[in-house]
Amino acid sequence: MTEPGVGSGDGSVLAEPERTWVADVVVLPKPGVNDPQGEAIHGGLASLGYADVRRVRSGRFFRVAVAAPDVHSARVSVVAMCDQLLANPVIEAYRVANIAEGDLEAAVGLDDVGGGS
Amino acid sequence: MSGGVGVITFPGSNGDVDALHALRDDIGVPARLVDHRETDLAGFGALVLPGGFSYGDYLRSGAIARFAPVVEPLRAFAARGGPVLGICNGFQVLTEAHLLPGALLRNRTLRFHCHWTHVRVETAATPWTADLDEGDVLRLPVAHGDGAYYADDETVARLEAEGRVVARYCDAEGRVGGEANANGSVAAIAGVASPGGNVVGLMPHPERATDPLLGGDDGLRMLRAALTMVAAQV
Numbered sequence: 001m002t003e004p005g006v007g008s009g010d011g012s013v014l015a016e017p018e019r020t021w022v023a024d025v026v027v028l029p030k031p032g033v034n035d036p037q038g039e040a041i042h043g044g045l046a047s048l049g050y051a052d053v054r055r056v057r058s059g060r061f062f063r064v065a066v067a068a069p070d071v072h073s074a075r076v077s078v079v080a081m082c083d084q085l086l087a088n089p090v091i092e093a094y095r096v097a098n099i100a101e102g103d104l105e106a107a108v109g110l111d112d113v114g115g116g117s
Numbered sequence: 118m119s120g121g122v123g124v125i126t127f128p129g130s131n132g133d134v135d136a137l138h139a140l141r142d143d144i145g146v147p148a149r150l151v152d153h154r155e156t157d158l159a160g161f162g163a164l165v166l167p168g169g170f171s172y173g174d175y176l177r178s179g180a181i182a183r184f185a186p187v188v189e190p191l192r193a194f195a196a197r198g199g200p201v202l203g204i205c206n207g208f209q210v211l212t213e214a215h216l217l218p219g220a221l222l223r224n225r226t227l228r229f230h231c232h233w234t235h236v237r238v239e240t241a242a243t244p245w246t247a248d249l250d251e252g253d254v255l256r257l258p259v260a261h262g263d264g265a266y267y268a269d270d271e272t273v274a275r276l277e278a279e280g281r282v283v284a285r286y287c288d289a290e291g292r293v294g295g296e297a298n299a300n301g302s303v304a305a306i307a308g309v310a311s312p313g314g315n316v317v318g319l320m321p322h323p324e325r326a327t328d329p330l331l332g333g334d335d336g337l338r339m340l341r342a343a344l345t346m347v348a349a350q351v
Contacts, residue, residue, distance in 0.1 A: 090220045
């Protein structure tokens with residue numbers, strides 16, 4: 001995806017107004033890396049009667065608000081954060097699941113996708 | 118005069134005073150605590166990263182400590198061949214800082230393990246095991262939630278081939294693995310070394326096994342090596 005007016009690099013453009021991008025990052029243990037927490041959760045689901053659950057992997061979810069002139073540089077920045085800190089590449093894989101302009105509090109709420117009564 | 122051994126204190130370290138006591142009072146080597154904000158490590162003959170829960174184990178054990186100001190000078194110290202021992206959380210910090218390969222995962226039991234264990238010394242070719250022999254069995258305590266050593270197959274094969282597995286969990290007779298590998302470490306690995314051997318990470322706590330009153334003193338057999346390191350320092 002390309003954004004209009006991005007990546008000029010000729011120094012002639014006026015400073016971009018600061019834009020805020022909200023990135024969702026999912027981190028999971030790499031295939032083959034033991035995940036005793038996921039196994040315990042699997043066991044818990046089985047105890048609840050969910051006999052159809054084949055496997056559970058447990059990980060982390062981050063929502064990061066980053067200032068950047070465009071979505072591409074925001075993504076580059078978030079990927080660098082993942083490589084350096086949010087995930088440990090020795091044991092974890094990550095995916096930037098979603099990235100969109102907005103502010104963190106107003107970003108798609110998790111209650112929009114379930115969890116309500 | 119030599120600066121002796123530096124024991125690096127991070128916010129949340131809890132084995133730092135144990136290590137200091139073991140080195141200074143039990144071994145008799147000059148030692149002092151080093152604040153995580155210090156950046157001059159030039160005077161030390163050896164450095165110890167103690168156990169604990171640096172930065173509350175937030176994100177991953179050891180992940181935040183690696184950004185402390187002391188870590189870049191630590192990296193330089195290690196690159197010059199300076200002896201570094203990371204104990205428990207110190208081991209986790211060294212893996213997160215990529216000074217040692219692999220990572221420490223949650224124990225396979227999902228429980229915090231706080232008990233005595235045995236480890237078999239697998240190499241004497243590190244400054245920290247130089248006073249020991251391969252095959253020696255030490256009885257040391259462990260205290261960890263994230264103690265399961267993990268590295269991919271290729272890395273483990275390289276560690277084995279290069280003699281960089283420092284210690285493995287074993288029973289009192291030195292039989293490696295099985296029930297003795299309580300946390301589920303790959304190849305029952307309890308400690309590994311850097312390519313040069315000078316940086317060692319170990320999950321058990323030698324600094325908490327320095328007196329029969331504590332339940333055992335096998336830790337002295339390892340930590341005494343610090344005397345040589347400090348004496349060798351110019």
